[in-house]
Amino acid sequence: xxxxxxxxxxxxxxxxxxxxxxxxxxxxxxxxxxxxxxxxxxxxxxxxxxxxxxxxxxxxxxxxxxxxxxxxxxxxxxxxxxxxxxxxxxxxxxxxxxxxxxxxxxxxxxxxxxxxxxxxxxxxxxxxxxxxxxxxxxxxxxxxxxxxxxxxxxxxxxxxxxxxxxxxxxxxxxxxxxxxxxxxxxxxxxxxxxxxxxxxxxxxxxxxxxxxxxxxxxxxxxxxxxxxxxxxxxxxxxxxxxxxxxxxxxxxxxxxxxxxxxxxxxxxxxxxxxxx
Amino acid sequence: xxxxxxxxxxxxxxxxxxxxxxxxxxxxxxxxxxxxxxxxxxxxxxxxxxxxxxxxxxxxxxxxxxxxxxxxxxxxxxxxxxxxxxxxxxxxxxxxxxxxxxxxxxxxxxxxxxxxxxxxxxxxxxxxxxxxxxxxxxxxxxxxxxxxxxxxxxxxxxxxxxxxxxxxxxxxxxxxxxxxxxxxxxxxxxxxxxxxxxxxxxxxxxxxxxxxxxxxxxxxxxxxxxxxxxxxxxxxxxxxxxxxxxxxxxxxxxxxx
Numbered sequence: 424x425x426x427x428x429x430x431x432x433x434x435x436x437x438x439x440x441x442x443x444x445x446x447x448x449x450x451x452x453x454x455x456x457x458x459x460x461x462x463x464x465x466x467x468x469x470x471x472x473x474x475x476x477x478x479x480x481x482x483x484x485x486x487x488x489x490x491x492x493x494x495x496x497x498x499x500x501x502x503x504x505x506x507x508x509x510x511x512x513x514x515x516x517x518x519x520x521x522x523x524x525x526x527x528x529x530x531x532x533x534x535x536x537x538x539x540x541x542x543x544x545x546x547x548x549x550x551x552x553x554x555x556x557x558x559x560x561x562x563x564x565x566x567x568x569x570x571x572x573x574x575x576x577x578x579x580x581x582x583x584x585x586x587x588x589x590x591x592x593x594x595x596x597x598x599x600x601x602x603x604x605x606x607x608x609x610x611x612x613x614x615x616x617x618x619x620x621x622x623x624x625x626x627x628x629x630x631x632x633x634x635x636x637x638x639x640x641x642x643x644x645x646x647x648x649x650x651x652x653x654x655x656x657x658x659x660x661x662x663x664x665x666x667x668x669x670x671x672x673x674x675x676x677x678x679x680x681x682x683x684x685x686x687x688x689x690x691x692x693x694x695x696x697x698x699x
Numbered sequence: 700x701x702x703x704x705x706x707x708x709x710x711x712x713x714x715x716x717x718x719x720x721x722x723x724x725x726x727x728x729x730x731x732x733x734x735x736x737x738x739x740x741x742x743x744x745x746x747x748x749x750x751x752x753x754x755x756x757x758x759x760x761x762x763x764x765x766x767x768x769x770x771x772x773x774x775x776x777x778x779x780x781x782x783x784x785x786x787x788x789x790x791x792x793x794x795x796x797x798x799x800x801x802x803x804x805x806x807x808x809x810x811x812x813x814x815x816x817x818x819x820x821x822x823x824x825x826x827x828x829x830x831x832x833x834x835x836x837x838x839x840x841x842x843x844x845x846x847x848x849x850x851x852x853x854x855x856x857x858x859x860x861x862x863x864x865x866x867x868x869x870x871x872x873x874x875x876x877x878x879x880x881x882x883x884x885x886x887x888x889x890x891x892x893x894x895x896x897x898x899x900x901x902x903x904x905x906x907x908x909x910x911x912x913x914x915x916x917x918x919x920x921x922x923x924x925x926x927x928x929x930x931x932x933x934x935x936x937x938x939x940x941x942x943x944x945x946x947x948x949x950x951x952x953x954x955x956x
Contacts, residue, residue, distance in 0.1 A: 456788055574809050578798045581788055584753055584779060585850070588772040589801045632789055636834040641789045 427661050432548050436667070439550040440653035442558045443614040447623050448646025449569050450607040452638060453600060455628040457580050460621060462499050462601065465514040467608045467620040469495035469521025474542050474617075475528030484542075485557055488609045495521055496605035500598045545616035545668030547657065554613065561606050568603065569642075572596065577638055614653065615668035623649065626675040630682045652678065702729040704858055704888050705750060707913075710759035712745060719745045723759070723913045727905075732880070732889045734899050737909035743892045744780060746909055747860050750890065751777050764857060776856030776887070778847050778864050786836040792846050793831040796822055799853030821852040824879065841872060852883070859883065861891040865898075877902045 427433045454463050473491025477484050495517055503510045529539070541549065550558075569576065578586040579596050587593050611620045627648035631641045656671030705727040712720045720742045727733050735743045748754045749761050752768030764771045776799075799821070800814035822828040825845040835843060844864055851859060861880075865873050877898050880889055893899065899906060908914045 572803075574798075574801055575803050577790065577794070578801050581785065581790055581795070581798070582779070584748075585777065585798060586801070587753060588751060588775065588777055589798070589803075589854075590773055591801065591803045632787065636789060636791055636832075637794065638789050 432550075433661070435550045435552065435555055436547045436657060437654065438555055439547055439558060440614055440657060440671075441650060442555075442562045443610050443623070444649035444653050445646050446562045446565055446607040446610055447627060447649040448644075449565060449642050450603055451624040451628040451649075452631070452642045452645050453569075453576060453580065454604065454624055455632060456638060456641075457600070459503075459601075459604075460625055461511060462503060462514055463604050463608065463624055464621045465499060465518040465521075466492050466496050466601070466605050467612065467617045468518045470605075470608055470612060471526075471542065471617055472521040472524035472528070475525030479528040479532045485554060485609060488612060489606065491521065492605040492608055493602060496601040497598065500601040504594060504597060541616070542612065543616045543618050544666055545612065545614050545619065545671075547614045547667050547671075550613055558610050558613070561610055565603050565606060568599070572599075573639065576600065580638070615671050619668055619672045622672045622675060623652070626672075626679050627652070630679060633682070633686065648675075648678065703727065704729045704731075704764055705890070706760075706762045707750070708760050710749065710756040710761060712742075712749060712754065712756050714745075718911065720749075720909075720913070721911060725907060725913050725915055727888060727890065729888055730884070732884045732902065732904040733891070734903040734906045735890065735892045735909050736894065736899070736906060741910040743909045744862055746913070747777075747862050747890065747892065751775050751860055773854070774857045776851030776854050776859040778844075778851045778859075778861040780862040781840075781844070781866065786843070788835065790835050791831070792827065792833050792835060792838070793818060793822070795835055795846055796831075796850045796853050799850040817855065818849075818853050821849040822846075824852060825849040856887055858888045858890065861889070861893075863892045863894075865893060865895065873898060874901075 428437070454460055470488045470492035472495075473487040473489070474484060475487075476482075476491065477487025480487070499510075499514060499517060502513050538546075575586070575591050575596055578589065578591055579593050583593055607624070608617075608620055611623055615623050627645035628641060630648060631644035635641050635644055652675040653671050655674045657667055659665065659674065660667035660670040703726045705725065707723055707725040710720060710723040711718070712723075723746070725746075735746060737743050745754065749756055750763060750768060752761075752763070752770075752772050761768055764774060768775070796818040797810055797814065800810060800817055802809075819828065819831075822831055825848055827842065827845050827849055830838065830842065830846075835846065838846065844866075848861070848864060851861075859880075865876060873895065880891070881902055883889065891903075893903075904917075906916045908916075
């Protein structure tokens with residue numbers, strides 16, 4: 424791995440992975456405690472519409488994907504505002520329509536020869552320096568917003584009604600949260616691809632939630648876990664010459680099942696102690 | 700004492716085309732301790748949510764402390780029915796109570812020393828200070844309910860709304876709980892959804908029967924007529940043993956339902 428860092432693409436990959444991990448830790452935790460995993464999946468897949476458009480118009484991937492996922496996020500925020508857990512159908516439709524738009528635009532693109540797989544499963548080994556700066560700005564903005572409004576997000580996520588009574592502009596923060604999800608999704612598509620976004624967004628917070636008592640520590644632990652998954656997956660993919668996005672998710676998946684076995688074992692031991 | 704803090708006039712509220720409340724007129728005076736009783740689905744929770752401004756009436760007006768409730772929301776304390784579905788949420792007891800002091804767009808630090816002091820006082824009042832660092836999911840239903848009340852107290856409310864606060868509190872702690880409310884009542888008006896007749900008779904100053912319409916009685920008496928007419932289920936509990944204090948009905952329903 425150390426000698427691999429001699430290559431610029433490897434250094435860029437590592438930097439992109441670390442930035443995406445920070446975003447995953449923060450936004451993934453908010454996604455999990457707010458139970459809006461499905462909405463995030465919808466935003467991620469609808470982003471494909473923007474990718475197709477970017478290919479067709481010949482503009483940078485980040486501009487197309489960000490514009491499109493932001494638009495979808497705003498529509499979903501408006502739709503889910505009243506019934507946050509009961510808008511599955513509309514989310515599902517936006518999810519599919521976004522992808523269909525992407526496919527049609529790539530069809531329309533003359534002499535189309537873009538590697539579709541790189542968007543579906545990530546292209547962390549091909550992140551240009553310019554994208555890194557954009558990712559740095561994005562994750563910096565997400566970090567600052569979350570630190571500034573941590574208590575508002577916490578109150579809104581825990582008890583929306585009470586937050587409303589305390590004068591928290593819940594509608595504004597709901598739109599802000601979905602907007603931040605859109606930004607994170609675009610970053611994470613770079614790392615693991617849009618099919619695997621949900622895994623990287625939810626596995627670390629899901630594991631963390633069981634071991635820490637507060638949302639802030641959940642964000643920190645999730646960030647650390649994402650970092651381990653990303654770096655570990657990258658190393659395995661380099662060593663064995665396998666797809667990096669898939670390896671990152673597999674490392675996460677293994678950790679996920681290990682944590683379940685660990686919990687199971689721990690409660691079994693406790694039960695035996697109690698019985699004995 | 701004749702200073703009205705809640706004025707509801709001709710309120711109609713419907714959900715999905717179904718009328719939940721209609722022709723509701725209710726005035727609660729300052730310093731009152733009002734119990735809302737009524738059957739499930741009768742609109743008690745809806746009425747409370749209208750009073751704190753989380754819902755808006757289709758027709759009629761709701762004024763709290765002389766203003767539309769949304770404008771005075773920060774001066775109201777609200778204890779929702781239960782948050783049991785959210786018990787895995789990663790948050791400590793102290794952070795839940797601090798939420799009662801939350802003000803958006805305030806400069807750092809977001810919680811002042813005075814806020815933390817208010818949260819401490821509220822937790823001590825509910826005898827939950829020792830649990831302040833616990834994860835909310837580690838508490839029993841009754842303990843969690845006390846934390847929710849502490850959170851409402853931390854807001855230093857002028858009116859305290861409680862939606863079935865004793866649903867998961869055992870009978871032994873109920874009278875203790877009502878003693879606390881009685882003490883709070885010296886500084887705050889209290890509106891509570893409850894079913895325990897003994898508590899109503901012992902602590903409450905007025906009763907409102909809510910079953911699509913609202914019938915207000917300005918004394919703490921639950922009559923057989925009220926139970927019959929408005930189908931108010933009232934639990935008659937004393938010393939942990941349910942027993943009948945009202946005459947049985949021919950139909951066998953009614954009081955000891």
